[in-house]
Amino acid sequence: MGGWRFGDPNGRRKWFSHTESFAGLPGFQLAYETWGTLNAEASNAVLVLHALTGDSHVAGGVEPGHPTPGWWNSLMGEGKPLDGSFVVAPNVLGGCQGSTGPWQYPEFPGITIRDQVAAEVHLADYLGIERWAAVLGGSMGGMRAVEWAVSRPERVKSLLVLATTAAASAEQIALASAQVHAIRADPVGGLGVARRIAHISYRSEQELQARFGRRKQEDGRFEVESYLDHHAAKLTGRFDAASYVTLTEAMNSHDVGRGRGGVQAALRRVTARTIVAGVDSDRLYPLAQQRELAAGIPGADELRVIESPYGHDAFLVESEQVGALVTELVPVRSGTR
């Protein structure tokens, strides 16, 4: 395994590079960010895994190289839930914010959640982290977190998974495949259509109704239409369509039970103390999926339910409830940063 690390001249991003062939690639690099200091025992490392259109920028502002502000800013900083931890956040393999993806190789191979985790394992080795104090992730990040804990149980001391599943369901694959078709049919406008479809599924019917109802704007568009147009334009401006397809198909491949005797047998491998949480209004990753995870993982507490009108996106929006769950798993060691 080869590796090097250097700073992003425009920001805080670093890279790890693996130079042997891997998952159909000649090698790969992962962009990642860290916060805090690894202690002498390497016992305070926390891996934070982003969702589909997120990246390594867990905390911080909009900066060169970082088109969006930190997506879990509320967790980082003095006295906050991850204070005192050495936080590592890689941009996922196949992503478009610094890690190897279709933006680098036009003939990018199909990859799975397992490949993404295998790449992250090389990064952990490189950083000298034998065992994560905690692995945290929501949605696609939760898929990777579960895969870490199932495939490398000895390397995950505790686990927090939010709004995710042990295996992508027929409906999740169906919604995803409609998005992939939109992009393949129209490489220019398709990503915006995909984001519109996705964003509807990220929010709840009740929220959309209460917030927008049937109101129209002066330009004739329904307010909710304009809202989706806005999210479509924002994503199109910052995300690579081929990467979106690669990551979406990786999510469709997700089944922790594949080749492991099924989901239940796979979940029994997990040794981490685990908290599984879902969102009461999440129609994309319904609570039954998190109930399955909580029931199947031996060290899991009872399912925690985040109460929110915001649907699936609540794992990003409900910072107090998410922060409380992180604090339960990861003791705050204020002042050691």
Ligand SMILES: CC(=O)SCCNC(=O)CCNC(=O)[C@H](O)C(C)(C)COP(=O)(O)OP(=O)(O)OC[C@H]1O[C@@H](n2cnc3c(N)ncnc32)[C@H](O)[C@@H]1OP(=O)(O)O
């Ligand atoms: C784990 C990860 O890393 S995932 C990556 C997360 N980040 C993203 O995906 C960025 C895209 N944003 C989102 O997905 C969501 O906005 C979230 C989850 C981050 C935040 O959710 P919320 O705070 O509830 O934002 P909300 O959905 O209300 O959207 C607000 C935006 O819609 C705009 N908006 C609201 N109503 C309308 C309307 N009728 N017409 C046009 N625009 C509208 C607001 O002006 C605001 O714009 P801005 O984001 O450019 O400032």
Ligand SMILES: N[C@@H](CCO)C(=O)O
């Ligand atoms: N808003 C999130 C939801 C997907 O989990 C994203 O774009 O990644």
